[in-house]
Amino acid sequence: MDIFSLELRKLGLKEKEARVYLAGLELGPDSLQNIAKKSDITRPTAYGIVKILREKGLFREIQQGKKRLFVANSPEKILHILHLQKRELEEREREFIRII
Numbered sequence: 001m002d003i004f005s006l007e008l009r010k011l012g013l014k015e016k017e018a019r020v021y022l023a024g025l026e027l028g029p030d031s032l033q034n035i036a037k038k039s040d041i042t043r044p045t046a047y048g049i050v051k052i053l054r055e056k057g058l059f060r061e062i063q064q065g066k067k068r069l070f071v072a073n074s075p076e077k078i079l080h081i082l083h084l085q086k087r088e089l090e091e092r093e094r095e096f097i098r099i100i
Contacts, residue, residue, distance in 0.1 A: 011078060016041055020049045021058055024072025029062060032070055057081060 008018040016039070023038035024030070036046035050070055053059040057077055062069050 008078075011082070016045065017049050017053060020046055021053060021072055024050075024053075024059060024070060025075070029064070029069040029071045031067065035070060 005015075005018045005022060008021060009015065013021065019039040019041065020035060023035050027034060027038055032046055032050065033043055035050070036043040039046060041049070050059050053072075054061070057080075058073050060071050060073060062071060
């Protein structure tokens with residue numbers, strides 16, 4: 001497992017999610033079948049993982065002719081997600097302080 005994969009795991013991604021995300025970054029817009037092959041997981045598993053990563057804002061789907069292609073969003077998106085989580089945590093902290 002490489003360093004970037006380990007860092008993604010620290011940020012809350014599961015091992016297979018990190019592998020699919022990294023494969024998507026490396027391949028660019030590609031079919032789910034190729035992403036699954038690059039990630040060394042089955043296509044149905046890759047589909048479920050891509051769905052989870054789309055919900056987290058890390059993947060998107062594009063239509064190219066009749067083909068559906070999947071694209072990993074840039075790592076800057078992870079930074080944006082971390083900033084949102086930080087703000088939410090600070091807001092919860094202020095609310096807790098207000099309560100006590």
